[in-house]
Amino acid sequence: MSNQGQGCCAPLSEEPLAKEQAEEMATVFxxxxxxxxxxxxxxxxxxxxxxxxxxxxxxxxxxxxxxxSHHLKLLRQAGLVDSERRGTWVYYRSRPETTDRMAALLASVSADRASAS
Amino acid sequence: MSNQGQGCCAPLSEEPLAKEQAEEMATVFxxxxxxxxxxxxxxxxxxxxxxxxxxxxxxxxxxxxxxxSHHLKLLRQAGLVDSERRGTWVYYRSRPETTDRMAALLASVSADRASAS
DNA sequence: ACACAACATAGACAAACGTCTATACAACCT
DNA sequence: AGGTTGTATAGACGTTTGTCTATGTTGTGT
Known part of the structure; x- marks a missing residue:
């Protein structure tokens, strides 16, 4: 089904994103x-x-x-936001750690791209 | 269904992400x-x-x-990658513009968060 | 011209998703 | 205590998604 080792192109050095890590990050995306x-x-x-x-x-x-409410739950489960009840109302705030992780991953992609040119 | 204007909390200044822009970016995410x-x-x-x-x-x-092939098509349609046929084989490369846009959006979120503290 | 290989498209189908209504839970206020 | 409001959960339902098999398309080589 493929021609690996027949000179199509250089074999991939390594998957840069492991299966489990991809699974985790995909949830956030x-x-x-x-x-x-x-x-x-x-x-x-x-x-x-x-x-x-x-x-x-x-x-x-x-x-x-x-x-x-359902959408907020998904954002919470993805680690993107946190919620806190104060009296009658519930307040949501973002969790920058998660956002930063995503940004870092995307930035590393661009970096790899730049260093390859 | 809501208590807007009853003192729950300050009304939102403005949605930072317009409906159409959200629609577009959501496709990429x-x-x-x-x-x-x-x-x-x-x-x-x-x-x-x-x-x-x-x-x-x-x-x-x-x-x-x-x-x-189907997944690659979706990546292409999202503007994340480009494809080029050379002879028998098809090569895919990333489009950093799109990645950068996403990173910028995430970074701006963190920036807003930082300036609010 | 013909066979073969790489990749894409078409159609089918189960699983996941986004939305709704109905209901439960929690906190406030007479 | 009882009524009212804000938020979450449960269950139902149509749509979208991810996967497959079958087939089409494009290029290579003999």
Whole structure:
């Protein structure tokens, strides 16, 4: 099914991303791979006070409240945001560690690309 | 359904990511939101010569050749990679512009976060 | 011209996803 | 205590996604 070792091109040195690490990172990318979640995350991450109340997120979309809640849950499970209840309301804030990891991965790609030229 | 204007918290200044821009960027994130595609992209982006032959990508997975081809198509449609046929073989290379845009977006999130503290 | 190899496309199908309604839980306020 | 509001969970349902097999397309070599 392939011609490895027949001179097509140099064999890959090594997969730069191991299977397990790819699985983990893909979860994070997938979480941002939906327009609603991306906007939600964007609103949370750029909240003026570093956090945003769910009561301000929900009415910003033409979607039901449970749907927004579901999307927030996925963002939380991906490690992109954290939530805290204060009294009646729940506040979400971003977790820059996760964002930074993604940015670093993308930057390393560009770096590899640059060093190869 | 909400208490906007009742003192829950400051209303959002503005969605930092417009609907259309979110839609567009989400497509790119979604493309990397699958473990197989993320590994494919990683292999392509870190290819020693800046490009990788499909014939080296396909046997690296326990998946059928059409499945790999399909994933490569999605990466291409997302603007993450480009393909070129040379003779019998097809070579894929990454498009750093797209990667850089994603990194910039993630970095701006961190920046907003830092300036808010 | 013909056979063969690399890659892409088409169609089918189960699994995952995004959305909804209904309901539960938690906190506030008379 | 009881009613009301904010948020989460449960279950249902149509759509999208990831995978496969079968086939088409493009280039090579004899």
């Amino acid at each position: 997938k979480a941002l791979g939906d327009p609603v979640r991306l906007r939600l995350f964007s609103m949370i991450a750029s909240g003026p006070s570093g956090e945003v109340c769910v009561c301000d997120l929900t009415p910003a979309f033409d979607l039901s409240q449970p749907t927004i | 979604k493309a990397l939101g699958d473990p197989v595609r993320l590994r494919l992209f990683s292999m392509i982006a870190s290819g020693p010569s800046g490009e990788v032959c499909v014939c080296d990508l396909t046997p690296a997975f326990d998946l059928s050749q059409p499945t790999i």
